[in-house]
Amino acid sequence: MAVRFPRVVSPQGKIPRLAGPQASPGEWAVTGAFRYAHRDPASLLGREATAFGSSWLGIGSFAPALQVETVPIAASDLDQVARMLAAYLLDAWEVPTPELAVELAREEIGFALALAEHPTGTILALRREFGEQGLMERARIVAGPSPAS
Numbered sequence: 300m301a302v303r304f305p306r307v308v309s310p311q312g313k314i315p316r317l318a319g320p321q322a323s324p325g326e327w328a329v330t331g332a333f334r335y336a337h338r339d340p341a342s343l344l345g346r347e348a349t350a351f352g353s354s355w356l357g358i359g360s361f362a363p364a365l366q367v368e369t370v371p372i373a374a375s376d377l378d379q380v381a382r383m384l385a386a387y388l389l390d391a392w393e394v395p396t397p398e399l400a401v402e403l404a405r406e407e408i409g410f411a412l413a414l415a416e417h418p419t420g421t422i423l424a425l426r427r428e429f430g431e432q433g434l435m436e437r438a439r440i441v442a443g444p445s446p447a448s
């Protein structure tokens with residue numbers, strides 16, 4: 300069985316606007332919950348609140364994306380995603396050690412792999428909210444795979 304991973308696609312239908320640049324179609328993606336884990340929900344307003352509630356994190360641009368599709372990923376690409384994400388965590392999020400950055404990147408990748416356990420070509424959207432037990436994320440199917448997938 301092929302391993303599938305989320306990859307950014309152009310959203311379908313009416314698109315809510317996100318602040319700043321957005322991830323490009325074709326980028327690998329993780330949920331990127333770490334961007335919000337230590338935020339006060341009341342501080343998230345406007346487009347930032349939209350990004351919090353529904354965006355994935357493109358690996359490459361490290362910008363938000365609203366939808367992904369599940370696609371096969373080669374082991375070498377998965378390793379590259381892990382290296383890029385760990386470097387980003389070290390640089391942009393000031394994770395204190397390279398070892399911790401790798402561990403956090405692996406956790407994000409593991410969660411993304413679990414969310415992508417759908418047939419190839421399944422389009423997913425993300426719903427994120429703060430609940431009694433902290434930050435919660437759920438992926439929902441927007442569209443099943445096309446007949447050609």
